[in-house]
Each structure stands twice: as structure tokens, then as C-alpha cells.
Amino acid sequence: MKLECKHVWEHISEYIDQTVDAKLREEIEKHLEHCEICSAVLDSTRNILVLTADGRTFELPVGYSERLHERLEEELKKKK
Amino acid sequence: MTVRRVVSATKVRRDEQGTMETRGTTEAELISRILVGETELFHELIRPYERMVYMTVFSVVKNEAEAEDGAQEAMISAYRHLASFRGDAKFSTWLVTIAINEGRKRLRKAKRAAEESIDEPTEGLEGEFTPALLTDWREIPSEALERKELREALRTAVAELPDIYRQVFTLRDLEELNVEETARALGIQPGAVKVRLHRARMMLQKRLVPFLKATAPSRGRWFGRAL
Numbered sequence: 136m137k138l139e140c141k142h143v144w145e146h147i148s149e150y151i152d153q154t155v156d157a158k159l160r161e162e163i164e165k166h167l168e169h170c171e172i173c174s175a176v177l178d179s180t181r182n183i184l185v186l187t188a189d190g191r192t193f194e195l196p197v198g199y200s201e202r203l204h205e206r207l208e209e210e211l212k213k214k215k
Numbered sequence: 216m217t218v219r220r221v222v223s224a225t226k227v228r229r230d231e232q233g234t235m236e237t238r239g240t241t242e243a244e245l246i247s248r249i250l251v252g253e254t255e256l257f258h259e260l261i262r263p264y265e266r267m268v269y270m271t272v273f274s275v276v277k278n279e280a281e282a283e284d285g286a287q288e289a290m291i292s293a294y295r296h297l298a299s300f301r302g303d304a305k306f307s308t309w310l311v312t313i314a315i316n317e318g319r320k321r322l323r324k325a326k327r328a329a330e331e332s333i334d335e336p337t338e339g340l341e342g343e344f345t346p347a348l349l350t351d352w353r354e355i356p357s358e359a360l361e362r363k364e365l366r367e368a369l370r371t372a373v374a375e376l377p378d379i380y381r382q383v384f385t386l387r388d389l390e391e392l393n394v395e396e397t398a399r400a401l402g403i404q405p406g407a408v409k410v411r412l413h414r415a416r417m418m419l420q421k422r423l424v425p426f427l428k429a430t431a432p433s434r435g436r437w438f439g440r441a442l
Contacts, residue, residue: 147417148409148413148416175348175351179420179423179424183416184416186359186369187419188388189357193270193370196279196280200265202287203283206287207294210291211254211257
């Protein structure tokens with residue numbers, strides 16, 4: 136049975152995580168070979184995941200680590 | 216149990232993850248030594264997780280100052296309760312659970328009301344998501360992240376996800392916990408993790424593609440373009 140675009144979109148997340156079963160995976164791959172729209176949706180989703188996971192997107196506050204360890208040091212001393 | 220990660224994101228962060236995994240044995244040793252009095256080693260124990268704890272609290276409270284305070288409190292709480300860490304879960308999962316709870320505590324304090332139910336999206340479980348459609352998608356190279364407005368757009372899109380989706384997205388796709396670890400930290404079923412993650416990703420795709428598309432140069436011109 137031919138897979139519709141809508142059906143591919145429903146499984147995009149699992150496809151990216153490689154958790155779709157082998158049969159569905161094959162059908163999706165077959166669909167992607169000829170469907171530019173779904174290929175672009177998949178690529179753009181993956182790309183967005185890479186960009187959001189990049190450490191530069193969510194930067195830690197400047198000095199966060201130093202302040203954290205200072206605070207911890209106070210706590211560790213208390214216990215001694 | 217298999218650990219599934221976003222294929223391309225794995226590539227980017229493999230080194231970091233590798234370091235954390237090779238620390239596995241020493242981590243248990245560190246914990247034992249801290250518990251018998253070498254408390255200074257706690258600094259070393261939590262160093263690989265500083266970012267993860269901050270991002271986890273931030274995914275709940277959505278405020279930088281609050282997230283930093285919360286991260287400090289979560290780490291102190293982890294130190295105080297270290298003896299109760301049993302080692303049946305990974306240390307990182309245990310720490311994330313503490314961070315989630317710290318974030319929720321702060322949120323409750325701030326809102327003085329029920330938190331999540333308010334943000335529960337109205338779509339039914341079978342709700343369909345239509346992605347942003349495009350045919351000439353080009354990859355945005357990671358160099359593009361040098362541009363402030365792109366980073367800002369990504370942050371805003373994540374911040375504007377409904378709470379329950381943002382928390383799952385943060386743990387799974389930003390901090391790379393697996394489905395089971397995410398479910399455990401948030402106190403939800405693994406099935407709910409999958410559904411929420413799918414929706415979060417689709418919402419981000421829909422929200423960000425028009426923006427990224429507008430900023431993408433024509434093919435082949437990217438590197439020649441003044442950014």
C-alpha cells in the first residue's frame with residue numbers, strides 16, 4: 136500500500152529516533168525517495184534538532200559554574 | 216534497553232557523552248569516597264552535569280536567574296541526599312529528577328497554583344500536526360549559529376512550547392536522556408514521552424522553518440555571504 140505524506144509525518148519523530156519497525160521504515164524510505172516535500176520536512180526537522188542542541192543556542196549564564204562551585208564549597212565546609 | 220538518540224545530534228555530542236560514559240566506574244568510586252568523608256570530590260562528581268542540571272531547571276521555570284538558583288539548590292540537595300542514591304538508576308537520571316523537582320517547587324511557589332494542567336494543550340491524543348511544507352530546504356550550517364538572531368529565534372521557539380512538551384524536548388533532545396530516563400524523571404509513562412516529543416519537534420519544525428528558510432541563502436552562496 137502506498138504511504139501518504141500525512142502518514143509519514145505522523146512517524147517522523149520515531150523515524151528520526153530509529154524506533155519504527157522494519158516494514159514501516161522501508162515504506163517510509165520508499166516514499167522519501169520520490170517525495171521532495173517529505174524529504175524536506177525530515178531534513179528540516181533534523182536540522183532544527185541539531186541547531187537547538189548546539190551549546191551556543193542555549194548558553195549558560197556567564198560565571199554560572201564558578202558561582203555553583205563557590206556555593207557548593209560553602210555547603211561542603213558546613214558539613215566538616 | 217536501547218538508547219536512541221537523534222542521529223545527527225549524536226554525532227555532534229558523542230565526545231561529551233563518551234566522556235560521561237567512561238566515567239561510569241569512577242563515578243561510583245567518587246560517590247563512595249564522598250560518603251566516607253572526602254567531600255571535596257563532590258565538585259568533580261557533578262562537573263559533567265552542570266549544564267544538564269541548569270537546562271533541566273530552566274525547562275521548568277523558563278527564567279535564567281531562577282534556573283541558576285534552582286540548579287544550585289538541586290546540586291546542594293543532591294549532596295545532602297547522596298547517601299540515598301542507590302545506584303539502580305544512573306546518577307545523571309537521579310540528578311535530573313532532583314532538578315525537575317526543584318524547578319517544580321519554584322514554579323509552585325511563584326504561581327501558587329496548579330502548574331501543568333493550565334498548560335495542557337487542547338489537542339486530543341490523535342491530534343494531527345501539519346508540518347511547514349517546503350520543497351527546496353537547504354541545510355543551515357552550524358556556522359549560522361554565530362548569528363544572534365538565529366539563536367534567539369531557536370530559544371524563543373523552544374521557550375514558547377507548552378510546558379509539558381518543552382520539558383520532554385529538553386531532556387530528550389537537548390540533554391539526550393533516553394525515553395525511560397525521561398519518563399522516570401518527569402513521572403510520566405514512556406508512551407507520553409514519545410507523543411510529547413513528536414509534538415514538540417513538529418511544533419518547532421512548523422515554527423522555525425519559515426524563519427530559517429527566509430534566512431537561508433541560495434544554494435552555493437552561503438559561504439560567500441556576509442553574515
